[in-house]
Amino acid sequence: MIRGTHLRGKTAFVGAATFGCGEAPGFTAIELAAEAARLAIADAGLTPAQIDGLFICLPSDFLSGLTIAEYLGIRPAMTNNSRTGGSAFLTHAEWAMLALDAGLIDYALICYGANQRTGAGKLVSAQMPSPFETPYRPNNPVASYALAASRHMYEYGTTSEQLASVAVAARQWANLNPEAFRQGPLTVEDVLATRLVADPLHVADCCLVTDGAAAVVMTRADRARDLAETPVALLGAASATWHHEIAQLADLTVSAAEESGKRAFAQAGVRPADIDVVNLYDAFTINTIMFLEDLGFCPKGEGGAYVASGAIAPGGSLPVNTNGGGLSFCHPGMYGLFTLVESIRQLRGECGERQIKGAKLALAHGNGGTLSSQATCILGLSETI
Amino acid sequence: MTIAHPTSTYFQHLNEGKFMIQRSSSTGEWVFYPRVIAPRTGATDLEWVEPSGVGTVYAATVKRMKPPAENVSIVIVELDEGPRLMTHIVSISAEDVFIGMRVRAKIADGPDGKIVVFEPDSAE
Numbered sequence: 001m002i003r004g005t006h007l008r009g010k011t012a013f014v015g016a017a018t019f020g021c022g023e024a025p026g027f028t029a030i031e032l033a034a035e036a037a038r039l040a041i042a043d044a045g046l047t048p049a050q051i052d053g054l055f056i057c058l059p060s061d062f063l064s065g066l067t068i069a070e071y072l073g074i075r076p077a078m079t080n081n082s083r084t085g086g087s088a089f090l091t092h093a094e095w096a097m098l099a100l101d102a103g104l105i106d107y108a109l110i111c112y113g114a115n116q117r118t119g120a121g122k123l124v125s126a127q128m129p130s131p132f133e134t135p136y137r138p139n140n141p142v143a144s145y146a147l148a149a150s151r152h153m154y155e156y157g158t159t160s161e162q163l164a165s166v167a168v169a170a171r172q173w174a175n176l177n178p179e180a181f182r183q184g185p186l187t188v189e190d191v192l193a194t195r196l197v198a199d200p201l202h203v204a205d206c207c208l209v210t211d212g213a214a215a216v217v218m219t220r221a222d223r224a225r226d227l228a229e230t231p232v233a234l235l236g237a238a239s240a241t242w243h244h245e246i247a248q249l250a251d252l253t254v255s256a257a258e259e260s261g262k263r264a265f266a267q268a269g270v271r272p273a274d275i276d277v278v279n280l281y282d283a284f285t286i287n288t289i290m291f292l293e294d295l296g297f298c299p300k301g302e303g304g305a306y307v308a309s310g311a312i313a314p315g316g317s318l319p320v321n322t323n324g325g326g327l328s329f330c331h332p333g334m335y336g337l338f339t340l341v342e343s344i345r346q347l348r349g350e351c352g353e354r355q356i357k358g359a360k361l362a363l364a365h366g367n368g369g370t371l372s373s374q375a376t377c378i379l380g381l382s383e384t385i
Numbered sequence: 386m387t388i389a390h391p392t393s394t395y396f397q398h399l400n401e402g403k404f405m406i407q408r409s410s411s412t413g414e415w416v417f418y419p420r421v422i423a424p425r426t427g428a429t430d431l432e433w434v435e436p437s438g439v440g441t442v443y444a445a446t447v448k449r450m451k452p453p454a455e456n457v458s459i460v461i462v463e464l465d466e467g468p469r470l471m472t473h474i475v476s477i478s479a480e481d482v483f484i485g486m487r488v489r490a491k492i493a494d495g496p497d498g499k500i501v502v503f504e505p506d507s508a509e
Contacts, residue, residue: 130418131392133471135495147444150445198449245471
């Protein structure tokens with residue numbers, strides 16, 4: 001059964017913004033989130049008081065929905081502070097779609113901000129440590145993703161060079177994005193020459209730790225046409241959770257992205273071959289390989305060869321993470337919302353040197369926990385509805 | 386059977402020198418980590434049983450440490466009974482652990498009490 005097809009194109013993104021990506025010294029997480037929110041609300045041509053649906057989760061503030069409502073001086077009819085890790089913001093889009101379509105709210109704000117680089121100096125995680133993992137002191141999250149990578153290598157012959165090519169492609173895109181934190185030349189050899197953190201993953205196989213904030217505004221399609229020159233329709237949104245700690249994932253080479261992707265594609269009525277640009281949560285290089293397989297862009301086990309062929313880099317057949325991703329653009333702890341912002345910007349044609357010409361359909365994919373929570377959104381221009 | 390405090394019971398067994406996991410007496414399914422109900426079926430008849438202690442390395446990484454600290458093996462072992470758990474492989478260097486390696490459980494000192502670790506199974 002295909003669920004949710006009646007929701008296809010009923011809602012749209014009418015505002016999107018980032019702020020403080022890279023280093024934003026002196027700002028608190030809430031200040032960063034609020035500034036991104038201000039920019040996205042202004043981008044939509046709205047004022048904060050019009051926001052009646054509020055969606056947020058921060059690693060540093062478990063009740064951030066209350067904090068940001070107060071900070072913005074708004075009284076939302078719906079405050080959703082749900083947390084599924086870095087995928088949360090794509091699940092927020094899914095819930096905002098439902099609430100907007102049901103007529104419970106008119107304008108949804110999804111926002112995020114963190115100062116992990118200049119504030120905490122390290123990745124801040126909101127994960128509850130497992131009593132059955134903690135005694136072994138795994139260097140998480142990297143150890144969990146490294147375990148998945150080790151199994152992918154074992155089953156499919158995926159190589160360290162192929163993993164490294166994901167970081168190289170991300171850097172090539174970042175070099176076209178003036179907002180990207182990490183720029184400059186990067187080769188497969190350079191990646192392999194960085195320190196091993198958890199075999200087979202090197203420092204350069206891991207996402208950045210930066211500051212940064214992002215926000216998007218959604219409304220129903222009818223209102224969107226009056227607000228934005230180029231509203232970006234939400235064609236499909238689906239999420240799936242199979243486990244939390246990595247030892248509980250049935251097959252370490254397959255994530256729940258297989259299920260969230262399948263449902264999002266069915267809802268949107270499109271296929272992987274129709275997608276012009278993909279923005280996915282590349283916390284580690286193995287993520288990109290696994291998610292491209294799980295989402296159906298290449299067969300299971302062929303992701304390594306696919307990424308190493310140059311397919312996902314500038315000039316390749318499937319542009320992936322055109323902002324430079326969590327590996328080279330920015331990664332302020334939970335990156336999911338940035339996949340939506342970049343997808344919106346690509347469809348609105350705002351991406352300058354990295355713009356994918358004629359992009360009509362984009363896929364954004366978020367990951368939370370240790371390959372645990374997966375959420376997929378498919379976005380399109382009005383003509384795709 | 387009602388299982389009182391599955392998490393603390395598991396570690397209590399380890400501190401007594403026993404590696405015990407749960408099995409549903411109705412379905413025969415082995416369960417790890419310890420729970421108040423069996424996953425999926427919801428069966429509440431979980432009983433503590435000693436597994437064979439033999440298993441296979443399913444996934445393996447090396448936690449790289451700053452010298453002079455030694456690198457640490459972090460693995461997922463699949464017990465012959467089916468369940469998987471995160472653990473260490475000991476008695477050999479972390480870099481020599483490989484997927485498919487047959488291993489046997491032993492109880493060792495962890496940071497906060499006894500833990501189950503594995504070493505290469507000399508019987509195979």
